[in-house]
Amino acid sequence: MRLAVISDVHGNALALEAVLADIDRHDVDAVLNLGDHFVGPLEPVRTAGMLAKVEMTAIRGNTDRYLVDADPDLLDTHDQETLAALDDATLSWLRALPETRVFEDQVFLSHGSPLSDETYWLDRKDRKAFRVATGDEVAAELPSGKRYPLYCCGHTHVARVITLDDGTVVFNPGSVGRPSFTMSDRDSASRWSAAAAYAVVERSAEGWHVNLRQVAYDNMAAAAIANAHGSAKWARDLEHGRTR
Template sequence: MRIAVLSDVHGNALALEAVLADIGRQATDVICNLGDHFSGPVDPLGTAQLLRGFDAISILGNHDRYLLDEAPEDMSKVDRIAIEALRPCDLDWLRSLPETDVVGDVLYLCHGTPASDDTHWLQTKDADGRFFPTAPDVIASACEEIALPLICCGHSHVARAVKLENGHIVFNPGSVGRPAYTMADPTSIARLSPDAGYALVTQKGAEWDIELRQVPYDHMSAAQQARDHGAKTWAKNLEMGWQR
């Protein structure tokens, strides 16, 4: 069995196209999408047209919830860009999605943690807003009731896989459409890039292999689209592949 897991597209249709093309070459059985689909200053409508045109198990992210629940005047700038670009049918699609889901008896899907779509699970922010890896015992405490061998989450945009003492694996595929946040360990910057991230999960006998893939795409064009929407910080993030 082979499963592709992507997350946090954030309206970046150029990055999504590249990831879907790479997935198409991997002979996958299932595609899973962990949410935060449209919010972003690149191409929300183009992203909606792509996402609603392929077969995947998709769930809601926190920004998807903001698009459905908040008034436009209360939204962040990137959420307002998205809501102004999307069609009613795109919002109806979001409303149809669950907050969590499962793939058979193998994989549990959530956006943040099983209990919260806006909590970072595999990464923790320090007092300066930088990310550092969450300890395995803390990770395990958030999924004690989940018996499935694989658990995936998004939200932090930082790719990581952690094998727990019980043999279960919790992983984050990284972000398709926006780079990772600033890491507390400066040496980790070398491992970040502007490429689009996703995970390829392959069953090998009784074991599971988690490959955290990075796919090159025209990130400079995506950065220019963000700049055209007045989102200078996003543009810099897309150019560099990480945030200061």
């Protein structure tokens, strides 16, 4: 079984287009989508049209939840613009998405951790610094009951793989639309990149293998779109890779 896992598109249609083209070259059996689809000063309508054509298993992220559940008057300007731009069919699709999901009795999907869509599962913030979560900290967020061999999460935009002592693999594919950096539990060096991030995971006789991928796209054009929508911060992140 070979799967593509995407997360945190955030309305970046240019990045999504490049990632979907890369997925097509990997002959995957299914696409899993971990949420945060549209919020951002980019192209939510075009993104919605592209995602509607993809056969995938999806969940909703925290910004999806804000968009459809929060009082519109409490949303910031960019979120209000996104909400106004999306059609009723897209918003109904978002509302219907579950917060977590299990694929083929093998892969547990969550946006943050399985217990909260706002938890940084594989990262921790100590004072002003971020660090990789320990195995015990990661395991503490696993729900009681049945354990699955593979867990995936998004939210931090940081691509990372952690293997627990019992062999359970937990990973974050990174962000398609607002990439940050890549780090695994076997590699202490972080690699900053503005390339769109996702993962291809494959099951063999030895278990699950996670291939964290980075796909170049016209990130400067995406940055220009963010600037045109009045967000210099997003533009800087899209130019160079998201910073803390």
